[in-house]
Amino acid sequence: MTIEEGFELDSVGKPALAHCAPMLTLDHHPSGRHFLHIPGPSPVPARVLRAISFQTIDHRGPEFGQLGLSLLSSIQKIFKTKHPVIIYPSSGTGAWEAALVNTLSPGDHVLMYETGQFATLWKKLAERLNLSAEFLGLPGSEGWRLGVDAGKIEERLRADTSHSIKAVCVVHNETSTGVTSNIAAVRQAMDGAKHPALLMVDTISGLASADFRHDEWGVDVTVSGSQKGLMLPPGLGFNALSPRAIEASKTAALPKAFWAWDEILESNTLGFWPSTPATNLLYGLHESMDMILSEGLDQVFARHQRLAAACRAAVSAWGLEIQCKDPSVYSPVLTGVVTPEGVDADQLRKLILDRYNLSLGTGLGKVKGRMFRIGHLGDCNELSLLAALSGCEMGMRAFGIKLKGSGVLAAQEALQ
Amino acid sequence: MTIEEGFELDSVGKPALAHCAPMLTLDHHPSGRHFLHIPGPSPVPARVLRAISFQTIDHRGPEFGQLGLSLLSSIQKIFKTKHPVIIYPSSGTGAWEAALVNTLSPGDHVLMYETGQFATLWKKLAERLNLSAEFLGLPGSEGWRLGVDAGKIEERLRADTSHSIKAVCVVHNETSTGVTSNIAAVRQAMDGAKHPALLMVDTISGLASADFRHDEWGVDVTVSGSQKGLMLPPGLGFNALSPRAIEASKTAALPKAFWAWDEILESNTLGFWPSTPATNLLYGLHESMDMILSEGLDQVFARHQRLAAACRAAVSAWGLEIQCKDPSVYSPVLTGVVTPEGVDADQLRKLILDRYNLSLGTGLGKVKGRMFRIGHLGDCNELSLLAALSGCEMGMRAFGIKLKGSGVLAAQEALQ
Amino acid sequence: MTIEEGFELDSVGKPALAHCAPMLTLDHHPSGRHFLHIPGPSPVPARVLRAISFQTIDHRGPEFGQLGLSLLSSIQKIFKTKHPVIIYPSSGTGAWEAALVNTLSPGDHVLMYETGQFATLWKKLAERLNLSAEFLGLPGSEGWRLGVDAGKIEERLRADTSHSIKAVCVVHNETSTGVTSNIAAVRQAMDGAKHPALLMVDTISGLASADFRHDEWGVDVTVSGSQKGLMLPPGLGFNALSPRAIEASKTAALPKAFWAWDEILESNTLGFWPSTPATNLLYGLHESMDMILSEGLDQVFARHQRLAAACRAAVSAWGLEIQCKDPSVYSPVLTGVVTPEGVDADQLRKLILDRYNLSLGTGLGKVKGRMFRIGHLGDCNELSLLAALSGCEMGMRAFGIKLKGSGVLAAQEALQ
């Protein structure tokens, strides 16, 4: 059927419609479901998609105020904090910026830790904001296979006797590698060094998938986003605050307006925002938090761990290496798979997408073309993971890669 | 049923939800349609709501790249520009900030013009960013009833012989008052003064409702948002650029990262974004631009003018004053209605919302409580406007206001 | 923007997509809301539209069984009955047929009453099913302006001393005219005549809008449909039963299979159906009954009465005649408006649809071209009715009809 044979409206009332354009045909995938197994955006549950399709309402009206209060209360449970959580209409990158501009002053020294591409991007962003960012880590791409070494941070902080370091910034779940660093250890290291720097943590891809405890771990600013464990489309960024961070924001001299916490905190007391919030994504957030809290955060974390273990069992069965070399920091969110020498991981991903309608994550930065990433986060379950693993192993075989064994069977066994 | 009775979200957070796990009951309005006649967010067409409920896809995949290129091409038509348009996952406030931080340096002097609350907020934002903002305008709230006086701008620029003023910032459609200033005249004034300042225009509530011509009017940065004439939920901000603005961005010294045009422009060449875009709102943008460009921008503008004229006819028939005192700058987007002495406009709005399920815009800033605003933008037509006018006049009568005559009949006559 | 310029997917994975057809552009109405004011289908609330877009599930699975039991319980409250209600995947016409074939035998004599087009169609259907249908009523189209005369029925039944009449069939709310007959009076007449015929009532367009009491009024089979007061799309038909009707079904000899109550009643005990039910419409039914029962049936009826009175006030103000001549049986669901001599009501309706995006009901059968019908049922409220009345009066003026006064103002007054 051609476009012309398609549905046409009556000529009398709507002459312009004869040449009107089609609705966006964006889900014109080949038949059957698309399997989205990148480490975010994660698949958005139908319940959440329906919620974001509610009619937009007046963001200054009484109904919105009730929504806002409910959201601001629930989001604290997700971050495990009793302190305020700021919700921005922005990406996670915006939330990175917000964390820095609210707490720091031009030229401030910040200590960051190279765990992978996203730590690298955060450092780059800090530098663009006129901060002096120092990178700890290992040479080359070695650090991209391990978590944060809290000992190195402690050592560096002890050396900073003048307390010139104003903040320590680490990534909780490094999305580019599949490594989930031990944030409690970082806090311990800072306490061990008796250093007053603020602790800022990016858990953009960790929140609501990997256990995270803003208050208990003494995090000052936690940065996150909507399109990962929260199972939402991208478009919301988060800053969870500590009293110390709020205190710091009162004197921090980096210019800030859109990101400024003060006005937002004030408006939030009544469930509103000073500038227009992303109403429909907030509808979705309400729904997804309802799903997560109804399932129970502990159950959610356990589910992620179970699926991640099954995925790693598959990689081992294939005879391939997992990007993360330290089992104690394997990510429950995604697994990085190192492709054999001579295999262009991106060509492989393209073949898998074309043939099996399965999207996998690309290798980023220092490991570009050397690995692919399997996301198993959010609205994922046993059978969708097994489907993805089937797609991976069929694709690798079709690409000419010799596999040691079947990853699917190993994963089945892990899940049995 | 009042709003308070209708909308129930557990006050604490979740305990109630554990039992019934409801989907968000946010459209639990009283029976029948809610009439959203605030000057933005405007009602989102069902086509657009469905589009934003498409499954989220990989924003690095080939399908997304095609979407991105299509969007970036169409959005230029909306702004009437051949130059790049930046799309942010943010509110219009964010786009205000983006315009300034990309083009200016700390302490730069900017000339702004007080047309109402949004001009005032933009100035406040500029000041928070360490700019030196000068406000032109009339004393008290007099300027809130008129458009930009281009003569005043020309005079001020002529006086600035050292060219210390780096930018002139004006609001095209002042959402707080219903005044649409003459931007071509501002450009003429700047040219008349032979002043090199950049011209920055906020048409957040004007775009796609009131005629706007980025290139023809020589605007350097146009700022806009998604939730008005574009008929989308809030969550997207826009900067339309000129070559001079891009040139300025290369040396502007205000710190910028998330908002920085350079990386976005580079990624956009392939239809992508450097950080995660708000995929689902972009689906909606594709759809809404399809609707607007299919109807034709000129038809869209004419429709807004026709409805606005009918709305003003109603206000006149009621014997009430229109906030805008200069007919040459009446807004096609909204009409501000000055309430009679002694009438608390917000109490009136509350009565109208409670009884007739009609949301009207509040008076802001200097005119708080002294006026209400009727939005007639976006997905609005004759009968929905007449419904809103019926709600207004019934509500005013119920509130005890003596009306000279029926606004609905006057509007009918205007539309006949 | 032409189709070709629209969004195209990547050529690699989806070669067929270049010539793919667009999504159905069915809501490509002119800008703004369509006002659907026919007496059914009534506008479907967004909540219900979202509910019918839930993924279809196994209609033999445990989840469905729970849904079924919940539906079958709630629907009894809607009909005000303690006896079973059958739900068919069919139109109301199908439910007419079901009522007859389950209870009657070939050649059976049924007494029907001509209230308008739908009574006429039901009689025609009975005749096609080999029943002997006798029509009571007034000559010409006189009976189309009044309700059922219970006295005539009693008289006829008294004359039927042999009890050859097996059923009395009347329409509760005659959709073609806007007359809501007194069913309690019909039952009284039957009891007065001590006649054992079954009482069958069509309240397709009355259910959940006009008060209806299956048990209290001694109805044996009530026939209804989904697309009126239940605020659903068409596609569900209903038979509410009495014990006598169930008893009669055991010996009724008209052939029946799809419509047969026996197997359905048996399956329904566990919440299932013997053949595949219309799952997604049932999702919608669950939602709409939740809305109706949450609002409260009495509140729903009162709302319909209030809107209907306002609509009639408008018709009177126009100086036009209401089709229903007896105020005691005015319909709360719709109002029939008799157009002046010489006015082709359908040409008028066409003009109103084309100019004001307002759909009105046509005159049917004996009154074709002589009247139009304004629906004010289901998800309707004050402002949408006032919008429709504005559309009517503007359209009538544009058509050249001289109106005595403004219907909108009269309706406003009625609603004040």
Added chain:
Amino acid sequence: MTIEEGFELDSVGKPALAHCAPMLTLDHHPSGRHFLHIPGPSPVPARVLRAISFQTIDHRGPEFGQLGLSLLSSIQKIFKTKHPVIIYPSSGTGAWEAALVNTLSPGDHVLMYETGQFATLWKKLAERLNLSAEFLGLPGSEGWRLGVDAGKIEERLRADTSHSIKAVCVVHNETSTGVTSNIAAVRQAMDGAKHPALLMVDTISGLASADFRHDEWGVDVTVSGSQKGLMLPPGLGFNALSPRAIEASKTAALPKAFWAWDEILESNTLGFWPSTPATNLLYGLHESMDMILSEGLDQVFARHQRLAAACRAAVSAWGLEIQCKDPSVYSPVLTGVVTPEGVDADQLRKLILDRYNLSLGTGLGKVKGRMFRIGHLGDCNELSLLAALSGCEMGMRAFGIKLKGSGVLAAQEALQ
């Protein structure tokens, strides 16, 4: 979380809803996608779910007429016919009834063929309609593992020298067993016997999945439904007609009204229906036919064959028997899997649903408890099938069944 815990609908009816008024929480499945692999309803694509959520319109208005004409034209392509196709708001069971009541008279002798449960149900339905139905086939449940034996039909027809047999009714794709009979052979048999009986074919679960050719195969009435290859929710039934069938309908004496073709055919010429059509399901039909015809019927059939072959490879690898014993009539739609002696297939299905969120089809009638059915029809692809097969084999292992090997690996190989 079990289904019972997950899905909550108040047991009484509504009292709980008064408080929390939840939207139907029907998709409260455990985390992640539900895998619906029953042989219908098949999973409904998101595009189609969105289409059925369009606002309902006037089914007598010009826009609907255009939709109707478009539908009636496209549906002919699906059935491969140039003759009319009737669309009912009903289930497939209704369409069975329609085929019979339009063409036959009370007491007419019809020849049916026992291929499984659905052939049996159709026969039972024929008998309820006062037809004299004769069942050909094999004794016991033997015939449930084979297709229609056209030779037996020819033999029986040759013996019917008086032409008392008025119709031959066969099931194309027997949903209860996974056998797709050769309809061309049946037509040949009838022609060979020079018998004038009408040929009626049920392809409820075959249409748009298995090749079907109404005209070429000389079928007089083809019966189908919406919830299988058409990828729609249940609620639409179809009769494709031949000129002989239409001719027969003019004298057929079974009573018919709702199902009567004559009035429908007349209304259909303008794109309308005599009674209210199921508007929103028709929106979905428009969309799904667009998808199918864009992909191309041949591609659709090939895809089903490829997936079916992979599924059978899996069953063989498990060491289990396929219900269909004749490879020439394996169904491309579903595969019946015979469970080992002593295994209650329904307990197994329950375990699989509870643990893996996978719905499989139950054994019906004579094979109840002895088999389960895997649907691989409609919006299905390689990875969703492999997911389902993983669920099956994990479930069977968990149930204690010894499998010969991995079905998933065998299916992967078949699909490689």
